[in-house]
Amino acid sequence: MSDIAVEMKGIHKYFGKFCALQNVDLTVESGTIHSILGENGAGKSTLMSILYGLYKPEKGEIFINGKKAKIENPSDAIKLGIGMVHQHFMLVENLTVTENIILGAEITNKFGIIDMKRATKAIKELSEKYGLYVDPYAKIEDISVGMQQRVEILKTLYRGADILILDEPTAVLTPQEILELIDIMKRLINDGKTIIIITHKLKEIKQSAKYCTVIRRGKLIDRVVVDDLSEEELASKMVGRKVNLHIDKTKADPKDVIFSIENLVVKDFRGLEKLKGLNLEIKRGEIYGVAGVDGNGQKELIEAITCLSKASKGKIKINNKEIQNTTPKNVLESGISTIHEDRHKRGLILDFSVELNSILESFNKPQFSKKSILNFEAINNFAKSLIEKFDIRPDNCEKTPIRALSGGNQQKLIIAREVFNDPDLLIAVQPTRGLDIGAIEFVHKTLVEERDKGKAILLVSLELDEIMDVSDTIGVIYDGTIVKTLQNDENVTEEKLGFWMAGGEN
Amino acid sequence: MNNILLSINITLMYSAPLILAALGGIISERSGVVNIGLEGMMTIGALVGAVIAYYTQNPWLGFICAGLAGCALAFLHAIASIKFKADQTISGLAMNFIGPGLSLFICKALFGGTNTSPTVTNKIPKILSWMQNPNKNIWTSNLNVDSTILIALLLTFAMWYFLYKTKLGLRVISVGENPKAAATLGINVHKVRYFCVLASGFLAGIGGASCSLAIISVFSPTVISGKGFIALAAVIFGKWTPQGALGACLLFGFAQSLVVLLGGNESIIPSQFLSMLPYILTIIVLVLFVGKSVGPKASGEPF
Amino acid sequence: MNNILLSINITLMYSAPLILAALGGIISERSGVVNIGLEGMMTIGALVGAVIAYYTQNPWLGFICAGLAGCALAFLHAIASIKFKADQTISGLAMNFIGPGLSLFICKALFGGTNTSPTVTNKIPKILSWMQNPNKNIWTSNLNVDSTILIALLLTFAMWYFLYKTKLGLRVISVGENPKAAATLGINVHKVRYFCVLASGFLAGIGGASCSLAIISVFSPTVISGKGFIALAAVIFGKWTPQGALGACLLFGFAQSLVVLLGGNESIIPSQFLSMLPYILTIIVLVLFVGKSVGPKASGEPF
Amino acid sequence: GNNSTAQSNSNTTSQVSEQAQTNNQTENKKVDFSNFSTAMVSDIGGINDKSFNQNSYDGFKRLNQDTGAKISYKESQQLSDYKVHFDALRDENVNLIWGIGYLLSSDVVNAAAMNPDQLYGIIDTDLDGKVPNNVIAVDFEDQEAAFLAGYIAANVTKTDKVGFIGGIPGRVISRFEYGYKAGVDYAARELNKKIGIETKYINSFVDDSMGKASALAMYNQGADIIYHASGNAGQGVIEAAKELNKLAIGVDMDQSYLAPKNVLTSTVKRTGDAVYDASYKTASGEHLGGQVLRYGLAKHGVSLADPNENTFNLMPKELYEKATKDIEEMIVSGKIKVPKDEKAYEKFVSEL
Numbered sequence A: 001m002s003d004i005a006v007e008m009k010g011i012h013k014y015f016g017k018f019c020a021l022q023n024v025d026l027t028v029e030s031g032t033i034h035s036i037l038g039e040n041g042a043g044k045s046t047l048m049s050i051l052y053g054l055y056k057p058e059k060g061e062i063f064i065n066g067k068k069a070k071i072e073n074p075s076d077a078i079k080l081g082i083g084m085v086h087q088h089f090m091l092v093e094n095l096t097v098t099e100n101i102i103l104g105a106e107i108t109n110k111f112g113i114i115d116m117k118r119a120t121k122a123i124k125e126l127s128e129k130y131g132l133y134v135d136p137y138a139k140i141e142d143i144s145v146g147m148q149q150r151v152e153i154l155k156t157l158y159r160g161a162d163i164l165i166l167d168e169p170t171a172v173l174t175p176q177e178i179l180e181l182i183d184i185m186k187r188l189i190n191d192g193k194t195i196i197i198i199t200h201k202l203k204e205i206k207q208s209a210k211y212c213t214v215i216r217r218g219k220l221i222d223r224v225v226v227d228d229l230s231e232e233e234l235a236s237k238m239v240g241r242k243v244n245l246h247i248d249k250t251k252a253d254p255k256d257v258i259f260s261i262e263n264l265v266v267k268d269f270r271g272l273e274k275l276k277g278l279n280l281e282i283k284r285g286e287i288y289g290v291a292g293v294d295g296n297g298q299k300e301l302i303e304a305i306t307c308l309s310k311a312s313k314g315k316i317k318i319n320n321k322e323i324q325n326t327t328p329k330n331v332l333e334s335g336i337s338t339i340h341e342d343r344h345k346r347g348l349i350l351d352f353s354v355e356l357n358s359i360l361e362s363f364n365k366p367q368f369s370k371k372s373i374l375n376f377e378a379i380n381n382f383a384k385s386l387i388e389k390f391d392i393r394p395d396n397c398e399k400t401p402i403r404a405l406s407g408g409n410q411q412k413l414i415i416a417r418e419v420f421n422d423p424d425l426l427i428a429v430q431p432t433r434g435l436d437i438g439a440i441e442f443v444h445k446t447l448v449e450e451r452d453k454g455k456a457i458l459l460v461s462l463e464l465d466e467i468m469d470v471s472d473t474i475g476v477i478y479d480g481t482i483v484k485t486l487q488n489d490e491n492v493t494e495e496k497l498g499f500w501m502a503g504g505e506n
Numbered sequence B, C: 001m002n003n004i005l006l007s008i009n010i011t012l013m014y015s016a017p018l019i020l021a022a023l024g025g026i027i028s029e030r031s032g033v034v035n036i037g038l039e040g041m042m043t044i045g046a047l048v049g050a051v052i053a054y055y056t057q058n059p060w061l062g063f064i065c066a067g068l069a070g071c072a073l074a075f076l077h078a079i080a081s082i083k084f085k086a087d088q089t090i091s092g093l094a095m096n097f098i099g100p101g102l103s104l105f106i107c108k109a110l111f112g113g114t115n116t117s118p119t120v121t122n123k124i125p126k127i128l129s130w131m132q133n134p135n136k137n138i139w140t141s142n143l144n145v146d147s148t149i150l151i152a153l154l155l156t157f158a159m160w161y162f163l164y165k166t167k168l169g170l171r172v173i174s175v176g177e178n179p180k181a182a183a184t185l186g187i188n189v190h191k192v193r194y195f196c197v198l199a200s201g202f203l204a205g206i207g208g209a210s211c212s213l214a215i216i217s218v219f220s221p222t223v224i225s226g227k228g229f230i231a232l233a234a235v236i237f238g239k240w241t242p243q244g245a246l247g248a249c250l251l252f253g254f255a256q257s258l259v260v261l262l263g264g265n266e267s268i269i270p271s272q273f274l275s276m277l278p279y280i281l282t283i284i285v286l287v288l289f290v291g292k293s294v295g296p297k298a299s300g301e302p303f
Numbered sequence D: 001g002n003n004s005t006a007q008s009n010s011n012t013t014s015q016v017s018e019q020a021q022t023n024n025q026t027e028n029k030k031v032d033f034s035n036f037s038t039a040m041v042s043d044i045g046g047i048n049d050k051s052f053n054q055n056s057y058d059g060f061k062r063l064n065q066d067t068g069a070k071i072s073y074k075e076s077q078q079l080s081d082y083k084v085h086f087d088a089l090r091d092e093n094v095n096l097i098w099g100i101g102y103l104l105s106s107d108v109v110n111a112a113a114m115n116p117d118q119l120y121g122i123i124d125t126d127l128d129g130k131v132p133n134n135v136i137a138v139d140f141e142d143q144e145a146a147f148l149a150g151y152i153a154a155n156v157t158k159t160d161k162v163g164f165i166g167g168i169p170g171r172v173i174s175r176f177e178y179g180y181k182a183g184v185d186y187a188a189r190e191l192n193k194k195i196g197i198e199t200k201y202i203n204s205f206v207d208d209s210m211g212k213a214s215a216l217a218m219y220n221q222g223a224d225i226i227y228h229a230s231g232n233a234g235q236g237v238i239e240a241a242k243e244l245n246k247l248a249i250g251v252d253m254d255q256s257y258l259a260p261k262n263v264l265t266s267t268v269k270r271t272g273d274a275v276y277d278a279s280y281k282t283a284s285g286e287h288l289g290g291q292v293l294r295y296g297l298a299k300h301g302v303s304l305a306d307p308n309e310n311t312f313n314l315m316p317k318e319l320y321e322k323a324t325k326d327i328e329e330m331i332v333s334g335k336i337k338v339p340k341d342e343k344a345y346e347k348f349v350s351e352l
C-alpha cells in the first residue's frame, strides 16, 4: 500500500502578480483518502485545478503512479485516470443524469448516434457496484443536491478514474448525506481507488482521511497523519494561531418576547402547504436555533418572515406589529435584518464596490443621501469604519468590487451591514456555510455579542454542531411545523435532536 | 377547397426561408452564441445564390455556394464572439450591416452598377416539376411548391435528430448550457461553437438563397427585408427547438396567407390593419402560451 | 477649415437621435430589461411628433407628445416582459413591427391615405435661430445645429448623474445587476423596471421626433430605418454607460459625415463601400478595444 | 394656375426633348451651355438603380453631350443624407439642383427657403401645388400610361378578369389604380363585354413574397393579367406570372427582362426626359420656378415600354399600335379624360 498515486512537486502558480501557490508539494499514497485543509483562498482549489489540467502551473512537476505526467487540459487528466468533483457542480441542469454522465465519452453506434440503452445499463451497473443510487432518467434540475453529487462521482467513475478529487463535497450536503458520502468514499477505497478531499470540516477529516496536507496562503505548512492530531491541533495548524472550536459564551439572559409567529401557513407554487401552522416565540437576548433536515420548511419560513413570499394564513409579529404579507422594505423598517443563506443570490451585488454594498439597505437614510442625491463621502467613511471594526480583508478595499473578496470576507461585510442596522431581530441563515474555521469563529462570536446587547436572534442552520454550539433555545422543525422546543443545556444530544428531526414522537 | 390549398401553398412559400434561417439560429444559440446576424447572412446568401446560379445555370450549385457565403460571414461573427469574446449582440448587428452592404457592393461590381442581379433562368425546381404540366390542374398547381420547402422540412427533422440523438448534438447542448462543465469533461468548447456558428451561417445562407432562387429569381436589396428577424423570433418562440421553430414559422406563414386571402377589394378590414395581423397574432400566442423564456443558459456568454 | 466645421455639423446632426435613443436603451437595460424595440418606439415618436407639430404648429408640444407615444409603446413592452415575463427579445422585436405598422396606419388615417405626413412648418429651432441670418456666414451656418443635439448632450449628463449619483439610480443599477438581492433589500423591482422601460420609451420617442422635427420635417416610413438598431449597438459599445454611448454615437455620426464628405461623383471609393464604413469602423473598434462585454448581470431575466 | 402655365408650354418642350434625342446623329449642336451647371441628389437607390435615378442621370448625361452643360450628382444612402447633400451643394455654385423622387420634397422645400437665390427642381411630385418661387416641380401623369396598360390588358385577357396589385396605398398609387381601371372599363365598353378587376394592396414596396402570394391568389381566382404598382414587391408578382405562365404588366421601367415571356408590357416613367427638358429650358433663360411641369403621354413623360422581340407574341401588333397611337392621341387631345382618383373614376365610369 505504499506506492504513490499522485506526486506534485514544487508547484508555483501566479494569477497576474498574485502568487496563489508557492512551492507546494503534495504526495498522495494510492488507496488512501488524503485531505487538504486550509483557509478560504489558501489555494486548495487552485492546486487541484492544476492536477486536473484546468490551470497550468508556472513551475513544478506532476507524477502520476510514479510516471512524470504532462497535464495540459482535462482530457489529459481523464486519460491518466483522474476525476474531479468540483466545488461548484459542473452539471448541465436540463439534461438527464445519464446524459450528464456520458457527456464527452458517449456510447454510440458507428454513425455517432447515442445508444441510450447501453449507456443506461452501464450506469446502473456502476451505481449498484458502489452504492451510488441515482435515477438515470431524471433531469438534474429535479434531483436533490446529494443526488447531484452522486452523479458527479459517477461521472468520474464512468470514465474509469482511479484518482478522485473532491473539492468541498460536503459544504452543500445534509448531515445524513455527509454520512452516506463518507460511506461511499470508504467503499471506493476498498475498491482500490485513491481520493483527495478538500473540506473545512475537521470532523469529516477525522472520520475519513488518513493523511492531511495543510496549506496556508499558498504555502505548504505540513503533511500530517490525521490520527496523530486532535481537531484543535489541526485547526491551529491551518489558521496559524490557536482557535476556539467551541464558542465561549455566558448563559443567556432572555427578556420579554419580541418576535412571534402564530399558526403560519405557506403554500408553494403548486399550492402544496410547506408550512402547516408553525408557531414560535423569540425573546430579547436569546439565540433561537432552528434545527432540521433541509427541506422541512426552513426556506419558506424565512421567505415568509421577510415578505419575499406570501403567507396564506397566520400572523408574524415583531414588537406587537403584524408584518406578514407586507413588503421587504416594511420588514426592514420594522426592525428585522436578515443574513441570507445564499450571499451571492440574495445579499450582495457582486459587481458593486464594497462601500455600495455596505449601504444597500440604508441609502435612504438622511446620513447617506440628501434630496435623493447620494453623499459619497459619508458612504465611504461608513464603509471604512465597517472594514476596520469587522476586520474585513484586505484593508482599504472599500472601492473594490465585492466579487474580488473571499467568501469569508464577503460574509463579514454582510454581517457588519446587518448588525449596523441595529435590528430588534437578527435572522442568520446558514451564516457559516463554506467558511473556514477562523471565519466561523468570528461569525459565532458576533452573534453572541449581539445577543448580549439584548437583540433577539433567529439562527437557521443545517449543521447540528452549530445549532448546539450557539443557540440558547432550540426549535426542531419537521414537515412544516416546530415539533419540539427546548432549552439548550447538557441534556441535549445530537442523537435526541436527530430523532426529532427525523419526525420521531417525543 | 381551392382556397385551402392556396393557403397551404402560400404558407409553405413564406415559411421555407424562415425555417432554414431559424434552424441556423437554433444551432448557434444552442451552442451558446447568440446570432442576431441571420438577416445579414441571409442577404449575402441570396446574392451569392443568384450570382452563381446566373453564371453557371445551376441553381443547386448556387444554393450550396449561398450556404458557403453565409458561412463566410458567420466566420467573422465566430471570430469576433468566440475568439475575441466581443459582445455577441453587437457583432451580430454588425453582420446585419455588413451582409447587405457587401451584397450590394458585389452586385454593383458584377452587374454594371445596378443593385439588382439579372434574372436567373434556371431556378430551383418545384417538387412536381417532373410532371407534364402541373399548372394545368388547379390542385397540382397549388401543391407544386418549391423544393426548398421540402429541404427545410427534412433539415428540421435532421436538426432534431442531430440535437437529441447524436453525440455531437449532446455536446452542443451541453456547451450552450454550461460550457465550464463541458470543458471539464474534455470537450473543446471553442471548436463546438465554431462548428455551430458556421453551420448557422450555412443554413441562413441557403435560407437567403431560397428567396432569390425559388420565391423570386433575382437578387434585389429588398429580397430579405426582415426575414432574418422573423426567423430569430421563431427561434425564441419555438423555445429553441427545431420542431417549435418549425411550428412558429408555419404559423407566421399561415397568418400571412390569411392576409392575402382576406384582403382584396371587398374586404371590410383595412389592409394596413391586416398586414399587422401576423405580428399581432404572434405576440398574442407568445404572451398567452409561452410565458417565461427557456433559452440556453450560457447563451450570449463568451467562454 | 470649412470642411471641418461642416463635418462637425453633420456629425452632430446624425448623432442627436442616436444619443437620445441610446440613453433610452441604457436606462432600460440597466434595470434588467432588454429593449430591442427602440426602433419601433422611435418610429412612433417620429410620427406623433410630426403630427402634433403639424396640427398645433408647436414643435415642442410635438416633441413631448412623441415621448409620450414612445412611452405608450414601451408600456406594452413592459407589460409583456415584466408582468407576463415574456421573452424580452421577442417582445422587443414585436415592438419593432408594431411601431412602424401603427405609425403608417395612423398616418394614412389622418392624411387621406398617404404614407408621409405633410411638411411641418414650425420645426424645432436651431441653436442660433435668435441671430439675424446665421446662414449668411459660413461659420455660423455650420455651427447652427439643431437644439435637439443640445438636449441630447444635456440628457446624457443628466443620465450619468442620475445613474451614479442619485438614490434612484443606485436602485436601478442594483435591480439590473441582482434583482433578487434588490428585492430582499426592500426595493420594489417591478416598479423600478416599469419606470425604466417607460423612460426608455420616452427617450426613444423624442429621439424619433428629433428625426422628423429637426433633421427633416416630415414623417415618412423610412425616417428611422435602422437608427434604433444603431442606438442599441451604441449602448453595448458604450458599455451601458451614458458617456460611453455618447462617444459611440458621436463616433458613428462622424463616420457618417466622412461618408457624406468623401462620397460624390469624383470619389474614388465606391459609395456602397463608403456607406459600410461606419459599421466596419464600429466593429473594428469593438473588437480591438472593448473586449468582453460587461452588461448588467440580470439583463434579459424576468423577475 | 400653375397647371395652365405648364400646359401652355407643353408643345414646345416636347419638341425640344425629341429634338435633343435625335441631335446626336444630326450633329447640329448649336447650343452651348458650358457655363451652365446642374447637379442631382439621388434617392436611396443610387444612380444605377435601373429606375428613376438612373433614368434621370441618363437625361443629365444627354444634356451634357448635347450642350456641354456641367453635371454632377450626390448619392444618398439614407433619408438624413438628403439635407446634407443639399447643404453641401449650396457651396458649389450650381445653377440648378435637382432632387430625384418625392421623398426629397421636404428637403428641397427647406433648402429653397433657406437659399432664396438658388434654383431647385424636384421630380415626381407637384408639392400639393404649393411650389416656392425658386423650385421647379416636375410631376407625371401616371394614370395616362396606366390607362393604356388597362386598355391592352382588357383586350388580351381570355378570362375576362384582370388584376391590380398596389404597394402601400396613397395618392400616387391611386393614379395607377384608377387609370388602369378606367382603361380596362373603356376597352370593355369597346368590346362590349364585362371585364372584372381584382384589386389588392400589399402594404409594402419590398415584400416580394407578399407580392407573389397575392398574385397567386388572383390568378387562382381567374385573373390572367395583373398590373402592379408595388416597387420591388412587384418582382414577386412577375415571378408568379412566370411560374403559372400568366401575364403581368410592369411599372416605372421596362420590366420584361424579369420574365420576357410573361411581361405583357410595362408603363414607364421617363424622368430623364423631364430633367433634360426642364434643365434645357432653364439654361436657355426660361424662368420655370414656382411652376408644376406635368409630363404625361403628351410630353413623352410617361408611356408604354417600347416593343421588344416578345411583345408581339403576347399581343397583336395592331393592338399595341392602336393603344400607342389612337388611344394615346385621344388622351393627349383631351377626348379621354383619364381619372386619377376614386371620385374621378366613378365619374368616368358613369359617363362611359
Ligand SMILES: Nc1ncnc2c1ncn2[C@@H]1O[C@H](COP(=O)(O)OP(=O)(O)OP(=O)(O)O)[C@@H](O)[C@H]1O
Residues within 6 Å of the ligand: A015, A018, A020, A038, A039, A040, A041, A042, A043, A044, A045, A046, A047, A087, A406, A407
Ligand atoms: N482565476 C483566478 N484569477 C485570479 N485569482 C484567482 C483565481 N482563482 C483563484 N485565485 C486566487 O487564488 C487564491 C487561491 O484560490 P483558491 O480558489 O484555490 O482557494 P481555496 O483554497 O480553494 O479557497 P476556498 O476554501 O474558499 O475554496 C485566492 O486568493 C484567489 O484570490
Ligand SMILES: Nc1ncnc2c1ncn2[C@@H]1O[C@H](COP(=O)(O)OP(=O)(O)OP(=O)(O)O)[C@@H](O)[C@H]1O
Residues within 6 Å of the ligand: A040, A041, A045, A403, A404, A405, A406, A407, A408, A433, A434, A435
Ligand atoms: N475567475 C476569478 N477571477 C478572479 N478572482 C477569482 C476568480 N475565481 C475565484 N476568484 C477569487 O478566489 C477567491 C476564492 O474564491 P472561491 O470561489 O474559491 O471561494 P470563496 O469565494 O472563498 O467562497 P466559497 O467558499 O463560499 O465558495 C475569491 O477571492 C475569489 O474572488
Ligand SMILES: [Mg+2]
Residues within 6 Å of the ligand: A040, A087, A407, A434
Ligand atoms: Mg470556496
Ligand SMILES: [Mg+2]
Residues within 6 Å of the ligand: A044, A045, A046, A087, A167
Ligand atoms: Mg476552493
